[in-house]
Amino acid sequence: MKIIYLLVPLLAIYFLDGCRSSYDRTESRETASRYFSDPKIERRVDSLMSQMTLDEKIGQLVLYSSHFTTTGPTLPKNVEEAIRNGTCGNIFNAHVPAYNRELQRIAVEETRMGIPLLFGYDVIHGMKTIFPINLGMSCSWDIEGIKNSARVAAREAIAAGLNWTFSPMVDVTRDPRWGRVSEGSGEDTYLGSLIAAAMVEGYQGEGPETLASDSTILACIKHFAAYGAPQAGRDYQTVDLSDRTLRETYLPPYKAGIDAGAGSVMSAFNDIDAIPATASRYLMTDILRKEWGFNGFVVTDFTAINELVPHGVAADSLEAGALALNAGINMDLQGDIYHRFLKQLVEQKRVFLKQVDKMCAGVLRIKFALGLFDDPYRYLDTTAVAREFYKPENLAAARDMARKSIVLLKNDNRTLPIATGRKIALIGPFANTRIDLLGSWYGQGDSSHVVSILQGMQERFGHNKVIYAQGAPYEQESRIGFSQALHAARNSDITVVAVGLPGSWSGEATSMTTITLPLIQQELIAAIRTTGKPLVLLLLNGRPLDLSWESTVSDAIVEAWYPGTEGGHAVADVLSGDFNPCGKLTMTFPRTLGQVPIHYDIKNTGRPFTPNVGEQHYVSRYIDLPDNTPLYPFGYGLSYTTFAYSDLRIVPDKSDMKQPIEITVTVRNSGERSGTEVVQLYIQDVVASVTRPLRQLKGFERVELAPGESREISFQLDAESISFYRQDMSYGYEPGQFKVWVGGSSTADLEGIFEVTR
Ligand code: NOJ
DSSP states (O other): OHHHHHHHHHHHHHHHHHTSOSOOOOOOHHHHHGGGOOHHHHHHHHHHHHTOOHHHHHHTTEEEESOTTTSOSSOOSOHHHHHHTTSOOEEESOOOHHHHHHHHHHHHHHSSSOOOOEEEEOOSSOSSSOOOOHHHHHTTTOHHHHHHHHHHHHHHHHHTTOOEEOOOBOOOOOOTTSGGGGGSOOSOHHHHHHHHHHHHHHHHOOTTOOTTSTTOOBOEEEEETTTTOOGGGOTTOOBOOOHHHIIIIIHHHHHHHHHTTOOEEEEOSSEETTEEGGGOHIIIIIIIIIITOOOSEEEOSTTTTTTHHHHTSOSSHHHHHHHHHHHTOOBEESOOHHHHHHHHHHHTTSSOHHHHHHHHHHHHHHHHHTTTTTOTTTTOOTTHHHHHTTOHHHHHHHHHHHHHHOEEEEEGGGOOSOOTTOOEEEESTTTTOSGGGGOSOOTTOOGGGOOOHHHHHHHHHOGGGEEEEOOSOSSSOOOTTHHHHHHHHHTSSEEEEEEEOOGGGSSTTOOOSOOSOOHHHHHHHHHHHTTOSOEEEEEEOSSOOOOTTHHHHOSEEEEOOOOOTTHHHHHHHHHHTSSOOOOOOSSOBOSSGGGOSOOSSOOOOSSOOOTTSSOOOSSSSOTTSSOSOOSBOTTOOBOSSOEEEEEEEEESSEEOSSSOEEEEEEEEEOSSSOEEEEEEEEEEESSOSSOOOSOEEEEEEEEEEOTTOEEEEEEEEOTGGGOEEOTTSOEEOOOEEEEEEEESSTTOOEEEEEEEOO
């Protein structure tokens, strides 16, 4: 009997191991820590800390907004005084160089230790020159371009006296009800991870550049973790995910940002698996520090420590402070909990001095890495604004990114592009606004510098060729402007109706229970439709919309997102055909909100529904939708030309994965214009020890082709590309068959297969 007890587990281990690969990922602990583990810096941190009092250490863990009238619960009446007396070691929202310089002077010259301040700000998609919202930028799939947007933002931020941005937000987002989908890179983990790393490199520098270089600022990976998965899309709401989904879908972009060297991380507002992130030792210490080797610092989101009380995990602020510090939160953003209670908590032995020291060292390490101790004023050149803001190359980069982010969703009968000389009726609540083009979190972007759609169209097509009529406000049920709009449409060759949602309906605390256009805008579209003129819908919005009705009544649909300062130029570039659209969706557009959350990498269920197979009962579907497909899938976007795919080759098609597998395909521009295609590679692990997505993006390349031109594109799949968290949560791959698809969207149908052997 005893032998059987022994044998069963041994056999189980044998069989489980038998189906494992030899590949097991070693966590890249070294990658992250290599950035901030300079022994010279460590010596300076130790020496500085050995001279600091507890109060001074706590001061380094405090971050206040300079706008002390509009923020937080208990604020210092005078932020200068708080800096002077050492209770505040960091400032955010101050972005006037002379002011920041004065605050820095106080910190450096009037405090005992002379520790310089960090100056943080929400520079999310530009500081002054505003790029498209991040969701829009992700639709460019242009990783270098996105990196450059961060570089431009960093330079303008530095000119404003900043050395730290609360960006990139790398939360994977799959629910358009959540208003903050506009700030992220969409639903895909792989693409989101590449963008996370690129933005960190853009802000913090790469290659020989370091955090201490003149053109770099500190990045902040947020919101750790899984803030993008609130239940029912309601902001701040509970997140409840399996550890597998957390690790496989949500965590990789944070890790990618950290591996790229991000020196700070922001803790999320939400709870996850019943623990608020800001009190989660599992997230802040076990995963972030121990597994990933992060040794920068974690700042809370705005008053997130205080919010542990309404979350119901802390009885009072004192307890909240202890939970956060012990979890591994370095810096209290505006909550004033560390300032008021940390000393008391140390005295009561509810937190250990050692932990306070650790948290303080994290902040100081980054201040040293930024070079602030060597030159505290180096970011505070009061003449830089004039040189850096709205530089021609910044505007050019914003225009280029804006046109690459635009997604052509529909284009029947070659309605677009619009030929020069045609008369255009430009109608709609967003045709002549400027502020809305900036979206949410637009730094110090100035609406007077924004090129409106009307301005861009008039410049390109001529003032006498573009007839503008607002038609209707964006929401209010007022049809007064309809007749003027109809008149404009009747007297034109083509109508462009700029509809969508105002910029203020995106971003934090803008969850919505409907994702259709407001009724008045639909009525406007219906009215314009009666003129019989070709109808182009130009969308300005920060989330996927339900366009089921609009897609049946329009000839063309152009998703422009919130395109930023150069938006009007970019839209005119695309509508005129001066620029051939190439954006591809990074969030699925559902047919109806009832399908949400919907994303391309779904699983099969045990009762899959197969379209066009006749009656099927008791299968996974809705009885009020024809099938489970979205209106516009992930990866989708049209061009004014067409692309054909052929000759898919997989070499070798049987492999033990010691060497990568090469997937090659030929892409041809089969239309009449030059254009750029985003060639996408998807795979499926057909049978595994756990259910696997039907498709997962594993590679892509932007390819520019002249009419008739062909190019061979190759992708490499290595062991990492086919790995996942197996049944026992070990990470690696399993042998068996893998399907491959290559094409211009997540519904690509050029298919191949390969086999992975033991
Ligand atoms: C709250 C937001 O959630 C976060 O993204 C932002 O960085 C902070 N406020 C600071 O403004």
